[in-house]
Amino acid sequence: MPGTVATLSPARLLLWLYGLLVVGLPVAGLAYALLGSVGLAGPLAAGFTGRYWRALGADTGLLYAALYSAWVAVASVGISTGLALLLVLWAQPTLRRPPLPALLYVPLLMPSLVVAFYLFQLLSRAGWLSRLSFRFGLTANLEDFPELVQDGPGVGIILAQVLLSFPFLTLLFQAIYQESRLAEYYQLTLTLGASAAQFRRRVAVPVLLRQAAPTLLLSFIATLGAYDIPLLLGRPYPQMLSVYIATRLQRFDLRELPSAYLAGFLVAAGLLGLIGLLRLTGRARDTASVP
Amino acid sequence: MLTVANLSKQFGGQPVLRNVSLVLNQGEVLAVLGRSGGGKTTLLKILAGLEAPDAGTLHLRGQDLGPVPPNERQMVYLYQEPLLFPHLTVFENVAFGLRIRRVAQVEITAQVTALLDELDLREQAQKAPYQLSGGQRQRVSFGRALIIRPRLLLLDEPFGNLDAQTRADMQQLFLRVSRQHQITSLFVTHDSREALTVGTRFAYLDEGQLTSFASVAAFVEDARTAIGSELAFWESVQQKRNMII
Numbered sequence: 001m002p003g004t005v006a007t008l009s010p011a012r013l014l015l016w017l018y019g020l021l022v023v024g025l026p027v028a029g030l031a032y033a034l035l036g037s038v039g040l041a042g043p044l045a046a047g048f049t050g051r052y053w054r055a056l057g058a059d060t061g062l063l064y065a066a067l068y069s070a071w072v073a074v075a076s077v078g079i080s081t082g083l084a085l086l087l088v089l090w091a092q093p094t095l096r097r098p099p100l101p102a103l104l105y106v107p108l109l110m111p112s113l114v115v116a117f118y119l120f121q122l123l124s125r126a127g128w129l130s131r132l133s134f135r136f137g138l139t140a141n142l143e144d145f146p147e148l149v150q151d152g153p154g155v156g157i158i159l160a161q162v163l164l165s166f167p168f169l170t171l172l173f174q175a176i177y178q179e180s181r182l183a184e185y186y187q188l189t190l191t192l193g194a195s196a197a198q199f200r201r202r203v204a205v206p207v208l209l210r211q212a213a214p215t216l217l218l219s220f221i222a223t224l225g226a227y228d229i230p231l232l233l234g235r236p237y238p239q240m241l242s243v244y245i246a247t248r249l250q251r252f253d254l255r256e257l258p259s260a261y262l263a264g265f266l267v268a269a270g271l272l273g274l275i276g277l278l279r280l281t282g283r284a285r286d287t288a289s290v291p
Numbered sequence: 292m293l294t295v296a297n298l299s300k301q302f303g304g305q306p307v308l309r310n311v312s313l314v315l316n317q318g319e320v321l322a323v324l325g326r327s328g329g330g331k332t333t334l335l336k337i338l339a340g341l342e343a344p345d346a347g348t349l350h351l352r353g354q355d356l357g358p359v360p361p362n363e364r365q366m367v368y369l370y371q372e373p374l375l376f377p378h379l380t381v382f383e384n385v386a387f388g389l390r391i392r393r394v395a396q397v398e399i400t401a402q403v404t405a406l407l408d409e410l411d412l413r414e415q416a417q418k419a420p421y422q423l424s425g426g427q428r429q430r431v432s433f434g435r436a437l438i439i440r441p442r443l444l445l446l447d448e449p450f451g452n453l454d455a456q457t458r459a460d461m462q463q464l465f466l467r468v469s470r471q472h473q474i475t476s477l478f479v480t481h482d483s484r485e486a487l488t489v490g491t492r493f494a495y496l497d498e499g500q501l502t503s504f505a506s507v508a509a510f511v512e513d514a515r516t517a518i519g520s521e522l523a524f525w526e527s528v529q530q531k532r533n534m535i536i
Contacts (some may be wrong), residue, residue, distance in 0.1 A: 034501075146532075147425050160502075168438075183372065184374060187336075187341050187361075187368065188370065189387075190339075190341065190360075190362045191339050191361055191364070191367045191445075192342075192365060192367060192387060192391070192393060192439060193363075193365070193388055193391055193439060194362055194387075194391045202387070202391065203378075206378045207376075207377060210378055
């Protein structure tokens, strides 16, 4: 109605536009991908068909990409979380004085592609470490140097993700440590008879992980959907999800597009479902504990 | 039982405790009155083993506490805030000291349930700390300390954040439980009324110097405690009230 538009304040209008941008467009994209996967949208749309969905059972590529991405995300977030916890719980004095706090911000300033490129230069068989080991006689030829990038288990990708996320998680855990007054809890638990290890295991780690859980989940999802790092440091097979989908979308054969739409739709829907499930579980737990 | 002799402590060249000495017998509650920044918290932290003194000695039942780490002193330090573990239920908060001592589950259940009953917290056993009122939280904190049968309880203005009524209730609860369990305590407060309510012995700490009083009368009469001036104030209020009536 024109009257309604006329009464909208500029701030409200901006809010609506922002909502459209962050919710409307992704939902529209998701809907377009779903329609594309059943032959109702896209350059070669020729009416409804379920053959791309049926073909999913025979195509193991998407499943492998999903499993490989899950492995990389679990390993990256797990290692980063472990390292950050180690620093926060065992190196409090070092974390509180220069230069470590400033140094932790440095990786956060670097674009992920730069980190990936740096690691490629450092760790590839033609890279600096390989050359140094050859120069010092540790390896006799290129093949003797272990495959650390573009490798099967994804060591290079995991290393790059850890390098980017562990400083961020350290700063997050440190902020939670201070806000939750864990230093005072430490003193209290000592007087209750606990050792430092018991304080860490029974109090500090549960408090830190519970409070950081939403951010850890977001880190997991971001790693799962990472593109530029696996593009540079990953192998053509297995591929991470984003590279797998992008490769299929960019193929010259337009008949491949519906199955790429289908893969994109399933990944996005799966992630949204995961977030929804975790929110529901959290809400149910909160409701159950209310008197 | 507890003997403190010539305890001194400085921070950055600034003396915080100066030759503090005191003796505390089993079951006594030493109420230490003093203004903020007088060294009360430092005294408690040194007793708990959380700070090291620059000079002086501490003995508990004849044992030199100097080399004993805080987790082996069996002396619980209670903060002004209850500091309940946010990830644990009321039951598990109270059970904490027994869990870390690897006490059998049956024993834990029996001891914690009995203590929750005593502190009127049975109904709250499975609640999270954020679901409790301020007074209930302090009772849980108190129960968590009592469960390990501390040799000495160190209370740092524990009821300072409570409203007047809850504070009075907690003081009565503290009195009842400490008499029942014969708990020896050092109770720091800046409230003279609270000191008189909970204490069986009295001291005044200011600028790092501790003055112990032989009797309640001596404590009340000392001008530094300001109890005399407060009494005079209430007497004048009473006189005005009588004149109006």
